[in-house]
Amino acid sequence: MTYKFSEKVSHLQASAIREILKFTSDPEVISFAAGNPSPEAFPVDELNRISEEIFKENPIGALQYSLTEGYTPLRDLLKKELEKKGEFDPERDDLIITSGAQQANELACKVLCDPGDVLCCEAPSFIGSLNAFKSYNVELKGITLHEDGVDLKELEEAFATGKVKVFYIISNFQNPTGLTTSLEKRKAIYELAKKYSVMILEDNPYGDLRIKGEAIPSIKSMDNDGLVMYSRTFSKILAPGIRVGYISAPKEIIGKIVVCKQVADVHTNIWAQMLAYNFMKDNDIEAHLASLRVIYKHKLELMIEQIEKNFSSQIKFTRPEGGLFIWCTLPEGSDMTGFCKKAVAEYKVAVVPGNAFMVSESDKTASFRLNFSTPTDKQIIDGCEKLGKLSKEMFGD
Amino acid sequence: MTYKFSEKVSHLQASAIREILKFTSDPEVISFAAGNPSPEAFPVDELNRISEEIFKENPIGALQYSLTEGYTPLRDLLKKELEKKGEFDPERDDLIITSGAQQANELACKVLCDPGDVLCCEAPSFIGSLNAFKSYNVELKGITLHEDGVDLKELEEAFATGKVKVFYIISNFQNPTGLTTSLEKRKAIYELAKKYSVMILEDNPYGDLRIKGEAIPSIKSMDNDGLVMYSRTFSKILAPGIRVGYISAPKEIIGKIVVCKQVADVHTNIWAQMLAYNFMKDNDIEAHLASLRVIYKHKLELMIEQIEKNFSSQIKFTRPEGGLFIWCTLPEGSDMTGFCKKAVAEYKVAVVPGNAFMVSESDKTASFRLNFSTPTDKQIIDGCEKLGKLSKEMFGD
Structure with missing residues (x-):
């Protein structure tokens, strides 16, 4: 039996993030690909x-x-x-x-x-x-x-x-x-x-x-x-x-x-x-939120510090004042998809390729997304070091 | 601001059952209109x-x-x-x-x-x-x-x-x-x-x-x-x-x-x-289901018994072998909506008019739905007695 799906649904694909997340079931892989809140943040x-x-x-x-x-x-x-x-x-x-x-x-x-x-x-x-x-x-x-x-x-x-x-x-x-x-x-x-x-x-x-x-x-x-x-x-x-x-x-x-x-x-x-x-x-919601901010401030600042320390200077990145994500951009014309694939396959660090967030996945972008809320401090440090090595290998200091 | 809703949604109306359920907030009203499982059935x-x-x-x-x-x-x-x-x-x-x-x-x-x-x-x-x-x-x-x-x-x-x-x-x-x-x-x-x-x-x-x-x-x-x-x-x-x-x-x-x-x-x-x-x-699911069946068997049989005892013989009804509902049908050409309105407004018993379940609410039907799982035994007895009076008033013995 071949099924004919509705027009609105037939062109819908499962999120490209899922393809990346597949790799994250490998315990060796450090995932900066999720969008999960930190488990420590749950009361x-x-x-x-x-x-x-x-x-x-x-x-x-x-x-x-x-x-x-x-x-x-x-x-x-x-x-x-x-x-x-x-x-x-x-x-x-x-x-x-x-x-x-x-x-x-x-x-x-x-x-x-x-x-x-x-x-x-x-x-x-x-x-x-x-x-x-x-x-x-x-x-x-x-x-x-x-x-x-x-x-x-x-x-x-x-x-x-x-x-x-x-x-x-x-x-x-x-x-x-x-x-x-x-x-x-x-x-x-x-x-x-x-x-x-x-x-x-x-x-x-x-x-x-x-x-x-x-x-x-x-x-x-x-x-x-x-x-x-x-x-x-x-x-x-x-x-x-x-x-x-x-x-x-x-x-x-x-x-x-x-x-x-x-x-x-x-x-x-x-x-x-x-x-x-x-x-x-x-509960005192303001106090609860303040406690969450302590957790996320630490993680965000740690990741920014590690990016500054390790990444090739050719990679630009946002400096958010909150939230869960940092957006990194490779030099124009770079092979972003290749970078992301190499990151997960060889360096065992998962990030989300930026085209996943474009209106059409075929839209060009040289960016990728990093999440800092889910990984541990050690994972942030190790993962940024690895991504740093790859970035310098591809784009120089 | 006037809003233009999508075509698929602009013709959608809230369920007609809701109109009936409004009356059921009146504590005097006995509701046979719901579709809720019996609270006794929750483990x-x-x-x-x-x-x-x-x-x-x-x-x-x-x-x-x-x-x-x-x-x-x-x-x-x-x-x-x-x-x-x-x-x-x-x-x-x-x-x-x-x-x-x-x-x-x-x-x-x-x-x-x-x-x-x-x-x-x-x-x-x-x-x-x-x-x-x-x-x-x-x-x-x-x-x-x-x-x-x-x-x-x-x-x-x-x-x-x-x-x-x-x-x-x-x-x-x-x-x-x-x-x-x-x-x-x-x-x-x-x-x-x-x-x-x-x-x-x-x-x-x-x-x-x-x-x-x-x-x-x-x-x-x-x-x-x-x-x-x-x-x-x-x-x-x-x-x-x-x-x-x-x-x-x-x-x-x-x-x-x-x-x-x-x-x-x-x-x-x-x-x-x-x-x-x-x-x-x-848990032993079969044993759990058996205990639910005891509850519903009792309620269903009680309601059938009360319908037989009280309702006008002009009203036909289904004799389900399970589930939560009984379907009653008035003599052809009767004012079903009038019956349901009178039932809730004067006799304080809520039932769901059958047109609510038709493909189009304007489709004609002389039927209405009774639920036996939610009311208590006393409510089943009292409610059927009241509906019975109304039915005899409208359709004779």
């Missing part, structure tokens, strides 16, 4: 305590069918927290709990985009979101990403075509580059979106993991016109395995997302929602 | 024990990102169990864990159906699946459901158009009717699917809840040609709030579902998968 004992409490106090509530919109106490608490930062307008907005921000972004696209609609994004951008958009046969248009955010001229040219429905942006410590969009550019992006009636999907998974510099207001906090959908997640600040995220947006949009969420998975695991709620309620 | 203490064990033995594994395909020990165990019943061919098939069978059915449709493709289903059928299919702009064609399964003539006529991509069937104790497709019809359906190259999506959430009669082999167990996708769930035999289901199908199809699952929610809550696995591993 295991507290989550265990809370889970026991849930089973003691409300086991049926944690096991029975629940509301599609999410666990009401969690939704109310999140709305209140967002409102404090000017990121939620109770008159205009609503909020739904999703199975990770992945689902939030996927459903935002599903409710708004028809096949052939154009969705703009930073180039490069997060592959998981790009594939979600592609799975609805949306046409992706990547906008060149500079140090301080996307190229505004390119963005306006795209918007001016009148075909762009949504602009997708990871405003803080972007995946894969670690770059943060400046306040000025956020304002300019918002104004352009308003001018051309384009919806903004602002994805902010890493915003709480800022380890230096000043926090920049979200685009959502500038929204007076109901243009911004704002997705967040517990994955990087609590635990990704529980799959709890959320999206806030104007009520009408959340209403449609609720209908789509209902047909997607009825509701998000309710125990996990209770876990997130009780954690927020019972 | 709370054992799940609590297992959860504590998971946090003790593998907390990081339960909290970190995991594989899209699902928790490997759970997948392996399920494959083995299915294989024993001839429902899994290790050479040909694969299996993925999903966030409930809802997601399994949604993704099966997503990977196979383009907008305008025809998907056939029983009429009536499960509203959650119908809405999932509609959310991909698939054209639904309902096939009349008789006591022993769909009308084969109608089914062949539909298949013969060459436009049908998938036939969706709940083979055991169907939602909403409680009816079971006979062995003969299963064979005939399979042969028709083979003749016209139509894929079968067999949904079997209630199969383990048979309280009398002989189990009938699944259509999946007859599949020699790679035509059947088979979705199952832990919702009715363990707990729906954990959102763990699975689908087995030929490898090529599961491969595409994996890609779509990855962009939908990365993976299903991993703690919940471990919970399901450990429950299967540590």
